[in-house]
Amino acid sequence: xxxxxxxxxxxxxxxxxxxxxxxxxxxxxxxxxxxxxxxxxxxxxxxxxxxxxxxxxxxxxxxxxxxxxxxxxxxxxxxxxxxxxxxxxxxxxxxxxxxxxxxxxxxxxxxxxxxxxxxxxxxxxxxxxxxxxxxxxxxxxxxxxxxxxxxxxxxxxxxxxxxxxxxxxxxxxxxxxxxxxxxxxxxxxxxxxxxxxxxxxxxxxxxxxxxxxxxxxxxxxxxxxxxxxxxxxxxxxxxxxxxxxxxxxxxxxxxxxxxxxxxxxxxxxxxxxxxxxxxxxxxxxxxxxxxxxxxxxxxxxxxxxxxxxxxxxxxxxxxxxxxxxxxxxxxxxxxxxxxxxxxxxxxxxxxxxxxxxxxxxxxxxxxxxxxxxxxxxxxxxxxxxxxxxxxxxxxxxxxxxxxxxxxxxxxxxxxxxxxxxxxxxxxxxxxxxxxxxxxxxxxxxxxxxxxxxxxxxxxxxxxxxxxxxxxxxxxxxxxxxxxxxxxxxxxxxxxxxxxxxxxxxxxxxxxxxxxxxxxxxxxxxxx
Amino acid sequence: xxxxxxxxxxxxxxxxxxxxxxxxxxxxxxxxxxxxxxxxxxxxxxxxxxxxxxxxxxxxxxxxxxxxxxxxxxxxxxxxxxxxxxxxxxxxxxxxxxxxxxxxxxxxxxxxxxxxxxxxxxxxxxxxxxxxxxxxxxxxxxxxxxxxxxxxxxxxxxxxxxxxxxxxxxxxxxxxxxxxxxxxxxxxxxxxxxxxxxxxxxxxxxxxxxxxxxxxxxxxxxxxxxxxxxxxxxxxxxxxxxxxxxxxxxxxxxxxxxxxxxxxxxxxxxxxxxxxxxxxxxxxxxxxxxxxxxxxxxxxxxxxxxxxxxxxxxxxxxxxxxxxxxxxxxxxxxxxxxxxxxxxxxxxxxxxxxxxxxxxxxxxxxxxxxxxxxxxxxxxxxxxxxxxxxxxxxxxxxxxxxxxxxxxxxxxxxxxxxxx
Numbered sequence: 001x002x003x004x005x006x007x008x009x010x011x012x013x014x015x016x017x018x019x020x021x022x023x024x025x026x027x028x029x030x031x032x033x034x035x036x037x038x039x040x041x042x043x044x045x046x047x048x049x050x051x052x053x054x055x056x057x058x059x060x061x062x063x064x065x066x067x068x069x070x071x072x073x074x075x076x077x078x079x080x081x082x083x084x085x086x087x088x089x090x091x092x093x094x095x096x097x098x099x100x101x102x103x104x105x106x107x108x109x110x111x112x113x114x115x116x117x118x119x120x121x122x123x124x125x126x127x128x129x130x131x132x133x134x135x136x137x138x139x140x141x142x143x144x145x146x147x148x149x150x151x152x153x154x155x156x157x158x159x160x161x162x163x164x165x166x167x168x169x170x171x172x173x174x175x176x177x178x179x180x181x182x183x184x185x186x187x188x189x190x191x192x193x194x195x196x197x198x199x200x201x202x203x204x205x206x207x208x209x210x211x212x213x214x215x216x217x218x219x220x221x222x223x224x225x226x227x228x229x230x231x232x233x234x235x236x237x238x239x240x241x242x243x244x245x246x247x248x249x250x251x252x253x254x255x256x257x258x259x260x261x262x263x264x265x266x267x268x269x270x271x272x273x274x275x276x277x278x279x280x281x282x283x284x285x286x287x288x289x290x291x292x293x294x295x296x297x298x299x300x301x302x303x304x305x306x307x308x309x310x311x312x313x314x315x316x317x318x319x320x321x322x323x324x325x326x327x328x329x330x331x332x333x334x335x336x337x338x339x340x341x342x343x344x345x346x347x348x349x350x351x352x353x354x355x356x357x358x359x360x361x362x363x364x365x366x367x368x369x370x371x372x373x374x375x376x377x378x379x380x381x382x383x384x385x386x387x388x389x390x391x392x393x394x395x396x397x398x399x400x401x402x403x404x405x406x407x408x409x410x411x412x413x414x415x416x417x418x419x420x421x422x423x424x425x426x427x428x429x430x431x432x433x434x435x436x437x438x439x440x441x442x443x444x445x446x447x448x449x450x451x452x453x454x455x456x457x458x459x460x461x462x463x464x465x466x467x468x469x470x471x472x473x474x475x476x477x478x479x480x481x482x483x484x485x486x487x488x489x490x491x492x493x494x495x496x497x498x499x500x501x502x503x504x505x506x507x508x509x510x511x512x513x514x515x516x517x518x519x520x521x522x523x524x525x526x527x
Numbered sequence: 528x529x530x531x532x533x534x535x536x537x538x539x540x541x542x543x544x545x546x547x548x549x550x551x552x553x554x555x556x557x558x559x560x561x562x563x564x565x566x567x568x569x570x571x572x573x574x575x576x577x578x579x580x581x582x583x584x585x586x587x588x589x590x591x592x593x594x595x596x597x598x599x600x601x602x603x604x605x606x607x608x609x610x611x612x613x614x615x616x617x618x619x620x621x622x623x624x625x626x627x628x629x630x631x632x633x634x635x636x637x638x639x640x641x642x643x644x645x646x647x648x649x650x651x652x653x654x655x656x657x658x659x660x661x662x663x664x665x666x667x668x669x670x671x672x673x674x675x676x677x678x679x680x681x682x683x684x685x686x687x688x689x690x691x692x693x694x695x696x697x698x699x700x701x702x703x704x705x706x707x708x709x710x711x712x713x714x715x716x717x718x719x720x721x722x723x724x725x726x727x728x729x730x731x732x733x734x735x736x737x738x739x740x741x742x743x744x745x746x747x748x749x750x751x752x753x754x755x756x757x758x759x760x761x762x763x764x765x766x767x768x769x770x771x772x773x774x775x776x777x778x779x780x781x782x783x784x785x786x787x788x789x790x791x792x793x794x795x796x797x798x799x800x801x802x803x804x805x806x807x808x809x810x811x812x813x814x815x816x817x818x819x820x821x822x823x824x825x826x827x828x829x830x831x832x833x834x835x836x837x838x839x840x841x842x843x844x845x846x847x848x849x850x851x852x853x854x855x856x857x858x859x860x861x862x863x864x865x866x867x868x869x870x871x872x873x874x875x876x877x878x879x880x881x882x883x884x885x886x887x888x889x890x891x892x893x894x895x896x897x898x899x900x901x902x903x904x905x906x907x908x909x910x911x912x913x914x915x916x917x918x919x920x921x922x923x924x925x926x927x928x929x930x931x932x933x934x935x936x937x938x939x940x941x942x943x944x945x946x947x
Binding site: 136347371454 | 574575576577578579585586588589592593596597600603604607608610611614615618619620621624625626627628629630631632635636639640643644647650651654655657658659661662677701702703704708710711712713714736737738740742744747748749750751753754755756758759772773774775776777778779780781782783784847848849850878880881
């Protein structure tokens with residue numbers, strides 16, 4: 001995924017990449033750092049995915065077959081944490097690093113040294129998090145939402161390492177976000193006004209603000225946990241005058257914007273790809289920007305919809321129900337805009353387009369179940385069942401992850417100078433599509449039928465759908481090695497592409513493919 | 528009018544769902560064949576795909592909210608995806624489609640902002656009504672205090688003097704797959720909560736350790752059990768029957784193994800049960816007066832240990848260190864001078880750990896038996912015995928004093944202690 005070979009570009013004679021390992025350790029180049037983020041995120045995707053395979057293997061049949069309940073809880077917890085903090089978020093930061101400077105005509109990120117640092121914190125934080133699995137008493141076993149007091153008074157000793165890892169991941173995210181904001185606000189080429197920016201840049205700008213607003217809140221939550229565990233405070237312990245529900249308020253004040261952090265950049269990616277392959281401008285650019293901004297604003301005032309059953313007062317319950325339902329409006333606008341973009345276009349269906357169309361359909365299904373979950377009385381039946389598991393996997397797998405795949409296929413020619421193997425790409429898409437639906441669709445059914453989430457063993461009436469979900473899960477998991485193969489094949493060779501293989505608009509397509517090590521050292525002219 | 532339409536739609540949906548189900552069942556021939564290769568237990572499984580209506584007014588109104596919002600989603604989905612798939616089929620380059628260049632329309636933008644908004648307002652009205660109903664816990668006829676523990680439920684009939692624990696009764700062998708599973712596998716308990724039909728029952732939900740959540744789908748009652756706080760919920764059940772549910776909030780290792788069973792009876796049967804339950808509680812108290820020789824304590828102790836202790840400390844006493852320490856060879860369980868500490872821990876628990884206080888969970892005989900068992904099982908051959916009377920004394924004085932009548936303590940020669 002790296003562009004290292006180019007020397008023909010006249011600006012680059014003096015600024016080629018350094019050689020050897022130190023190139024990667026010391027680099028301040030946005031493309032190098034972007035590549036490292038993407039490789040790291042893929043490694044984490046496989047790690048978190050392997051844990052999902054363990055979970056699905058245990059749930060293949062009722063009864064305990066492979067692992068003990070204590071380890072099962074560690075697997076669900078680590079799967080969630082690694083996918084959220086290790087796979088999805090770094091993948092988007094990687095894409096931002098690669099694409100934002102090229103999309104706005106900037107030579108690099110605004111704060112290149114900090115960029116290096118914010119990446120290099122990540123592998124160490126991730127290693128520390130994973131190492132907890134090998135500690136006495138095992139790793140975190142309280143779910144990725146780590147509700148107190150299960151995560152404080154009743155947690156394994158390794159929790160302290162978990163807290164430190166979360167702190168480091170948070171610092172990395174905050175620095176990444178600061179860098180992105182600084183870049184977008186300061187380094188746009190002349191003529192690139194805010195309302196001319198590609199939607200990927202817009203969505204990332206808003207995402208970065210969300211990150212800066214909520215990652216410190218998460219840091220606060222884990223710090224309070226640390227105090228409760230080691231320094232005798234009682235923030236979350238009713239016995240000492242604290243309140244376990246306070247933890248949930250703080251966590252979800254972070255957690256709800258967090259889920260939008262994982263989806264907003266996807267909106268930007270899909271808004272770039274659909275017009276390209278429909279050969280028609282994006283419908284409703286301005287309303288798209290406002291919709292993303294409204295979604296971001298609403299994300300701050302809906303957190304307690306994760307807590308409808310904790311016993312908040314009726315008035316609070318009603319407020320959070322109405323506010324949550326309201327999110328359907330801007331989200332609907334986005335979906336309608338995407339469909340209108342496709343309507344009366346002239347479409348072709350290359351791999352990025354396939355992933356993007358699947359994104360629109362399946363993300364909308366996840367949105368529908370989200371709307372159902374927002375109805376507070378109905379949530380009393382859905383809450384903490386597999387219906388919720390189905391819901392958030394529908395927004396995260398075909399939402400975030402399919403969009404990342406779409407982005408990778410879309411920009412691989414720009415990154416490598418080669419076209420990826422279209423047949424293999426389409427195979428990857430269809431296997432992922434079928435595997436993903438086979439895994440998560442039946443979860444709606446078993447959730448409505450009454451299966452709680454986070455259980456290692458289940459009653460017999462859930463057996464058939466669980467087996468189908470497991471088969472789908474193994475299929476989806478195995479398919480991802482194909483993606484790895486396709487990417488490596490594309491880096492090593494393939495049909496050479498020109499500057500603009502998709503014949504579309506955007507500054508990134510005005511530079512050669514592969515993109516030279518330095519681009520836009522002199523700002524381009526934006527009409 | 529609108530309501531009538533939705534009713535008709537429900538009917539249609541339910542009908543189609545059952546047709547679909549029939550279709551699934553027909554196909555089960557080959558599906559089951561395919562799966563038979565992996566599993567035999569799928570014989571009990573079914574293909575339920577929807578929420579059940581339940582047996583209370585609230586559960587029915589939640590069910591109809593669920594169906595209305597579901598139908599709204601289906602209709603919107605059909606429209607939006609319809610346009611999309613039409614475009615995908617017709618407006619493709621391979622069919623010579625020429626791209627249009629339109630890219631905005633204020634009219635449609637306003638339309639597709641306001642129409643969804645109005646639909647949502649329409650949806651919010653019935654949802655608000657149901658929610659207000661759920662929150663109205665006034666005028667209950669029966670109050671039940673529910674306390675979640677790792678990993679069991681305690682039910683207390685407030686003002687009746689009846690209180691008991693309800694734990695999973697599925698045998699370990701079934702969970703470990705060495706025996707065929709019951710039809711109610713993991714959804715069965717030793718003693719269910721018994722309730723009458725047609726009475727407003729208020730639940731006061733709390734927890735003793737971590738957060739749990741008490742959920743019975745048929746009543747549509749799900750309330751988090753939070754240590755230090757009491758949440759209210761209520762139900763009024765239409766039909767007698769056995770209703771099953773599970774803990775719905777991750778509460779540690781055995782979260783999946785703390786089911787809820789509610790046995791709903793007619794009013795007369797309920798009253799009869801309550802009287803009997805009070806009598807048996809009185810009888811339990813009589814047990815203290817009986818003679819408790821070593822052998823009886825050991826038998827009772829093994830039984831209690833298996834029920835309440837083995838989940839953490841394991842049947843073989845080896846625990847799962849460091850969170851659940853071993854009892855086999857543990858100083859507190861083998862050191863003769865620490866009998867008092869052993870009793871203390873059982874009675875009061877250890878703050879900040881999963882070790883709970885059993886003073887109110889077990890009766891005196893059970894506590895004495897389980898301590899005796901722990902001090903003599905798995906090679907912990909102290910030969911010491913703790914009697915129910917001593918525990919009763921502990922409850923009064925707050926500290927352990929050996930009973931002079933407890934003969935077994937002194938003469939027993941311990942052969943296993945030399946090395947320790």
